[in-house]
Amino acid sequence: MLSRQHRKWLLLGLVSLALLLLAAAAFGRPGGGHSYSGGSRSSGSSHSGGGGGGGDGGFLFELLIFLCIEHPAVGIPLLLLVVVVMIVRAAIQHGMKAWSTTPTEVSAVTTRVRETSAPRKELERLRQSDPDFSLVLFEDFVYMMYAAVHRARAIGVGPLAAYLEPSLAGALVDPSLQDVQGIVIGALRYVSFSGLGTASLQVELEIEANFVELAHNGEQRRFYVVDRLLLSRSATAKSRPFSRAHKLDCPNCGAPLEQMRGTQCGYCRQEVGFGRFDWMLLGLDNQSREPRGPLLTSDVTETGTESPTIVDASAPQRFQELQQRDPDLSWQSLTGRMAHGFSALQVAWSDRDPLKIRPFVSDNLFQSMLYWIDLYLAARCRNVTENARIVRIDLANVTSDKHYDAITVRLFASSFDYTISDDGKLLSGSRSRPRTYSEYWTWIRGSARKGPSRGDLACPNCGAELRVGMAGSCEYCRVKVTAGEFDWVLSRIEQDDSYTG
Numbered sequence: 001m002l003s004r005q006h007r008k009w010l011l012l013g014l015v016s017l018a019l020l021l022l023a024a025a026a027f028g029r030p031g032g033g034h035s036y037s038g039g040s041r042s043s044g045s046s047h048s049g050g051g052g053g054g055g056d057g058g059f060l061f062e063l064l065i066f067l068c069i070e071h072p073a074v075g076i077p078l079l080l081l082v083v084v085v086m087i088v089r090a091a092i093q094h095g096m097k098a099w100s101t102t103p104t105e106v107s108a109v110t111t112r113v114r115e116t117s118a119p120r121k122e123l124e125r126l127r128q129s130d131p132d133f134s135l136v137l138f139e140d141f142v143y144m145m146y147a148a149v150h151r152a153r154a155i156g157v158g159p160l161a162a163y164l165e166p167s168l169a170g171a172l173v174d175p176s177l178q179d180v181q182g183i184v185i186g187a188l189r190y191v192s193f194s195g196l197g198t199a200s201l202q203v204e205l206e207i208e209a210n211f212v213e214l215a216h217n218g219e220q221r222r223f224y225v226v227d228r229l230l231l232s233r234s235a236t237a238k239s240r241p242f243s244r245a246h247k248l249d250c251p252n253c254g255a256p257l258e259q260m261r262g263t264q265c266g267y268c269r270q271e272v273g274f275g276r277f278d279w280m281l282l283g284l285d286n287q288s289r290e291p292r293g294p295l296l297t298s299d300v301t302e303t304g305t306e307s308p309t310i311v312d313a314s315a316p317q318r319f320q321e322l323q324q325r326d327p328d329l330s331w332q333s334l335t336g337r338m339a340h341g342f343s344a345l346q347v348a349w350s351d352r353d354p355l356k357i358r359p360f361v362s363d364n365l366f367q368s369m370l371y372w373i374d375l376y377l378a379a380r381c382r383n384v385t386e387n388a389r390i391v392r393i394d395l396a397n398v399t400s401d402k403h404y405d406a407i408t409v410r411l412f413a414s415s416f417d418y419t420i421s422d423d424g425k426l427l428s429g430s431r432s433r434p435r436t437y438s439e440y441w442t443w444i445r446g447s448a449r450k451g452p453s454r455g456d457l458a459c460p461n462c463g464a465e466l467r468v469g470m471a472g473s474c475e476y477c478r479v480k481v482t483a484g485e486f487d488w489v490l491s492r493i494e495q496d497d498s499y500t501g
């Protein structure tokens, strides 16, 4: 039985514990927002003792000492609890700092944890019924199919019929065309995903692309298009194995497409059309088509830089899970790799020399860099990003599937940004006023890969000085180093106004 006096002290102890816990909780939310980014730091609050709970802290600390001496039965357990809370709090604070680079500027930006689901995020849930499904491989497939479909407009649908809705296959071909060449995708956006839990899945995508149409009369015309693609697949179909991920073959058995008789495979004898075994194209809807490249020299105002970072709620935990699988993975080494890629990107872009960025980017992103660089070359001008530096990096999302780990960060950077003609005339932008911007960068690495990121420019396979050809292979050992088998490569760049999480 506790005496009346003991109960009084126990009550006081519990009240002070509650206050201490509240003070501790307040430390995790400087500036009022839930932030993994280390956004605005009003100096003192991130150090012990200061902040909102500071005044109460002093009094409570004295009370705690008093309780330990006068009423150890209450005071000592309380002291232990407070110590545990302090340790946990320190760990959380440490964790938060570890997921962001030095927060010196862009202080107004906070993070926003995404609750609603975006189409790309929804699609990822397909892994529950199709464990081999990988967003990275799906996007590779879409690029491959898109290029094949545009070529089919000239050379005929033929065996590609296995991947097309029958009426679409009939309407696609343009008899005036001899060929469609140089198909490069500049952007891929998710519009919607539906059908999870039903018999048929549907994904709608928007693609921005550029290609050259070669007519039978010899005329060549370059087009800039925005297309909507509707893809469909049976919910019971399974993703193809990794070894077949980068070719269009029989959706069922993998026999070469030449084996197709319409939508029936001459090899496995299966009816393979209608999305029974793989994604098929249900609709191709052209949104815009202009006989030119995109505008290169207009001053576009930066939008969205001040908006909060869209952070997936599970990102910090998933990053920790990645670290458990690969103890060499640290935020420091990862952002070091990103900084390396960032610098290479500025040089490659400004010099219009795509090979300089090749070691750091996936095939698809490299294709889209080529698209832009070709446009600048054709227009005889260059976009220069001078004095570029990273201001801050926020962790936004982490996904892992059977084949790839992917880390999306929001990268804040600043640089002079201007476009000059080849004869040195300033066409747009400013050579003296830096421009601050932010983008979402997604980095991927093969999920089997472990170990530290390379900060140097040596081949991760043979150790020679890294010189990579257009296909992403080391010039010495010929091993491909840009599909994420060895190190993190940049696979997507999305602007603030198009990133949806």
Ligand SMILES: [Zn+2]
Residues within 6 Å of the ligand: 250, 251, 252, 253, 254, 255, 265, 266, 267, 268, 269, 270
């Ligand atoms: Zn087959």
Ligand SMILES: [Zn+2]
Residues within 6 Å of the ligand: 459, 460, 461, 462, 463, 464, 474, 475, 476, 477, 478, 479
């Ligand atoms: Zn090599």
